[in-house]
Amino acid sequence: DRFDLGKHPEMLPMVEQADYVIADSQENLNLIKGQIQNPVQIKNITPFDSRVDFGISQQLNVQKILVPVDNLEDEVFAELIRALGMYLPENKNAQIHLLTRQEEYNRKPRLLSKTRECLKRAGMEEAWAAEEKRPTGAENNLDDGEQIPVRFFVEQCVDELSVSKCMREQRLVVDMRNMTEVYLRINAISVGIPQIIRKKTQFVEHGKNGFVIEGTAQIPELLDFYLGSLTNWNEAMVYSYEVGKKYTTDVLLREWKEVIEVVRKDPNPAAGK
Numbered sequence: 035d036r037f038d039l040g041k042h043p044e045m046l047p048m049v050e051q052a053d054y055v056i057a058d059s060q061e062n063l064n065l066i067k068g069q070i071q072n073p074v075q076i077k078n079i080t081p082f083d084s085r086v087d088f089g090i091s092q093q094l095n096v097q098k099i100l101v102p103v104d105n106l107e108d109e110v111f112a113e114l115i116r117a118l119g120m121y122l123p124e125n126k127n128a129q130i131h132l133l134t135r136q137e138e139y140n141r142k143p144r145l146l147s148k149t150r151e152c153l154k155r156a157g158m159e160e161a162w163a164a165e166e167k168r169p170t171g172a173e174n175n176l177d178d179g180e181q182i183p184v185r186f187f188v189e190q191c192v193d194e195l196s197v198s199k200c201m202r203e204q205r206l207v208v209d210m211r212n213m214t215e216v217y218l219r220i221n222a223i224s225v226g227i228p229q230i231i232r233k234k235t236q237f238v239e240h241g242k243n244g245f246v247i248e249g250t251a252q253i254p255e256l257l258d259f260y261l262g263s264l265t266n267w268n269e270a271m272v273y274s275y276e277v278g279k280k281y282t283t284d285v286l287l288r289e290w291k292e293v294i295e296v297v298r299k300d301p302n303p304a305a306g307k
Contacts, residue, residue: 046069046070046071049066049070049074050070050071050072050074052074053075053297054074054075054076054077054293054296054297055074055075055076055077056076056077056078056079056293057076057077057078057079058078058079058080058081058216059078059080059214059216059235059236060078060235060236061214061233061234061235061236062078063076063077063078075296077289077293078236079286079289079290079293080216080220080281080286081216082216082217082220082221082281083220083281083282083283083286084220084223084224084277084278084279084280084281084282085224085278085282085283086224086226086275086278087198087202087224087225087226088225088226089201089202089203089204089225089226089227090202090203091202091203091204091205091227092205094203095127096127096128096129097125097127097128097129097205097206097261098129098131098203098204098205098206099118099128099129099130099131099204099205099206099207099208099257099261100131100133100189100200100201100204100206100207100208101114101118101130101131101132101133101207101208101209101210102132102133102134102207102209102211102215102218103132103133103134103145104133104134104135104136104211105211105213106210106211107212110210110250111148111152112152112155112156113249113250114208114210114250114253115149115152115153115156116152116153116156116158116250117250117251117253117254118130118208118253118257119153119156119158119159119162120254121253121254121257121258122162122185124254124258125257125258125261125262126183128185128257128261129185129186129187130185130186130187131187131188131189131200131204132145132149132186132187132188132189133189133191133197133200134188134189134190134191135191135192135197136190136192137190137192141188141190142165142188142190143165145188146163146164146165146186146188149162149163149186150163150164159182161182161184162182162183162184162185162186163184163185163186164182164184194217197217197218197221198221201218201221201222201225201227202225204225204227205227205260205261205267206227206228206229206230206257206260206261207222207227207228207229207230207231207244208229208230208231208253208257209229209230209231209232210231210232210250211232211233212232212233213233214233214235214237216237219235219237219238220237220278220281222237222274223237223243223274223275223277223278223281224278225274226270226271226272226274226275227270227271227274228243228244228245228260228267228270228271228274229243229244230244230245230247230253230256230257231244231245231246231247232246232247232248233246234246237277238277239273239277242270242273242277243270243271243273243274243277244270
């Protein structure tokens with residue numbers, strides 16, 4: 035997602051002259067095919083491998099819901115916060131963890147402030163997004179019986195290692211961005227947690243290891259589907275690991291070797307016609 039081919043038409047001739055084109059996802063493969071005029075050899079190979087990495091979310095007393103927010107439209111962000119807030123009274127153990135990959139020093143307080151504004155407009159507790167010391171997995175952030183517990187936190191994970199560490203504690207991913215962050219999808223598969231997403235992708239099978247939804251109205255119901263039933267969550271976990279078998283290191287290396295062999299034997303036959 036660092037380079038938008040649609041905004042750089044000067045790159046199209048280079049793509050069409052390539053011996054082989056590798057796309058990082060099926061979505062980008064289809065995008066490239068729709069923009070080039072001449073046929074080229076093209077294949078989807080993810081740049082990240084999957085591996086079975088059992089998370090620790092079931093060992094925690096809280097249920098953490100990871101919500102990526104970078105590049106999320108303001109209107110969708112507000113709708114998402116409202117939908118998540120509607121579910122919180124039903125599950126006292128649920129926590130919302132807003133994920134950002136941006137490294138600005140004031141990114142966390144800005145996100146929490148924006149969240150409080152959305153909660154206020156929705157008639158919900160602003161204190162859910164108060165800036166307080168983050169709890170451990172065994173605490174629910176309550177000092178006394180009268181204090182309103184904090185339910186929204188910010189995970190500022192700039193590099194992939196911190197994302198992986200964060201993901202191991204999450205029970206569920208809710209991603210309403212109109213993009214596919216491949217590393218996040220692969221990481222969720224590796225940990226075996228369900229994904230509720232907005233954009234259809236090869237990494238999530240609707241109704242199996244997650245759901246693909248158009249808007250936020252279904253979110254409270256789907257959160258209860260996975261967090262209220264260990265059976266549903268376990269089934270999604272098992273299916274996630276099955277999906278992950280398609281993206282192991284051995285599989286990816288074999289696909290790269292096939293590409294290299296084709297290029298060696300018959301470089302760009304389509305372009306030569």
